[in-house]
Amino acid sequence: xxxxxxxxxxxxxxxxxxxxxxxxxxxxxxxxxxxxxxxxxxxxxxxxxxxxxxxxxxxxxxxxxxxxxxxxxxxxxxxxxxxxxxxxxxxxxxxxxxxxxxxxxxxxxxxxxxxxxxxxxxxxxxxxxxxxxxxxxxxxxxxxxxxxxxxxxxxxxxxxxxxxxxxxxxxxxxxxxxxxxxxxxxxxxxxxxxxxxxxxxxxxxxxxxxxxxxxxxxxxxxxxxxxxxxxxxxxxxxxxxxxxxxxxxxxxxxxxxxxxxx
Numbered sequence: 001x002x003x004x005x006x007x008x009x010x011x012x013x014x015x016x017x018x019x020x021x022x023x024x025x026x027x028x029x030x031x032x033x034x035x036x037x038x039x040x041x042x043x044x045x046x047x048x049x050x051x052x053x054x055x056x057x058x059x060x061x062x063x064x065x066x067x068x069x070x071x072x073x074x075x076x077x078x079x080x081x082x083x084x085x086x087x088x089x090x091x092x093x094x095x096x097x098x099x100x101x102x103x104x105x106x107x108x109x110x111x112x113x114x115x116x117x118x119x120x121x122x123x124x125x126x127x128x129x130x131x132x133x134x135x136x137x138x139x140x141x142x143x144x145x146x147x148x149x150x151x152x153x154x155x156x157x158x159x160x161x162x163x164x165x166x167x168x169x170x171x172x173x174x175x176x177x178x179x180x181x182x183x184x185x186x187x188x189x190x191x192x193x194x195x196x197x198x199x200x201x202x203x204x205x206x207x208x209x210x211x212x213x214x215x216x217x218x219x220x221x222x223x224x225x226x227x228x229x230x231x232x233x234x235x236x237x238x239x240x241x242x243x244x245x246x247x248x249x250x251x252x253x254x255x256x257x258x259x260x261x262x
Contacts, residue, residue: 121189152232165246
């Protein structure tokens with residue numbers, strides 16, 4: 001029995017002798033390596049945006065210079081920094097490329113731009129096609145060989161949404177002999193400000209985020225120039241001052257809107 005115990009003890013000591021030196025050696029030679037960076041990937045592989053809104057994309061896991069492109073400039077554009085601006089309803093693919101060992105590696109994000117509804121101030125707006133929508137009395141009129149939306153009723157209004165620009169410029173055509181038309185404009189449902197209309201008016205939006213703009217026309221009426229033709233005003237264009245990223249798109253009020261009272 002003692003012999004068996006001695007044999008068992010010898011086996012245990014032998015095992016400890018074999019294991020401990022290797023463990024100690026591993027401890028002495030152990031090196032801690034920094035974990036490899038996370039796999040390279042886009043922050044989003046699919047996004048849904050409303051027209052005239054934006055989303056920042058990033059390519060994670062790399063410090064290399066990223067080249068950004070879009071498959072459809074009419075639907076969505078992307079800046080060199082990866083910011084995506086939605087322009088109109090449709091789909092596009094945003095691609096981020098980096099060069100690794102002389103070869104381009106590509107990472108893609110599917111973008112779907114669809115109409116959405118949002119309440120701003122007291123008005124609920126829904127996205128629409130075109131640059132702007134109207135309320136009040138409007139019809140087509142010819143100016144210099146081109147037809148534009150025209151109104152001769154004070155209180156008629158236009159509505160649009162912007163992003164990617166701090167300012168927008170509205171070009172007008174008008175006929176009036178007594179006084180120049182004026183506009184009242186509200187940005188994001190705030191109090192109205194007023195400007196006298198010339199051939200164009202530039203509105204300061206404050207920043208390049210998404211903004212909802214309502215414009216009400218004043219000092220136009222159908223009787224002012226009745227001997228030489230109805231006086232009124234036409235909208236020729238609404239354009240972002242920052243052309244590279246600016247977007248202007250139509251929104252339509254969904255609830256009843258008082259456009260004129262008096």
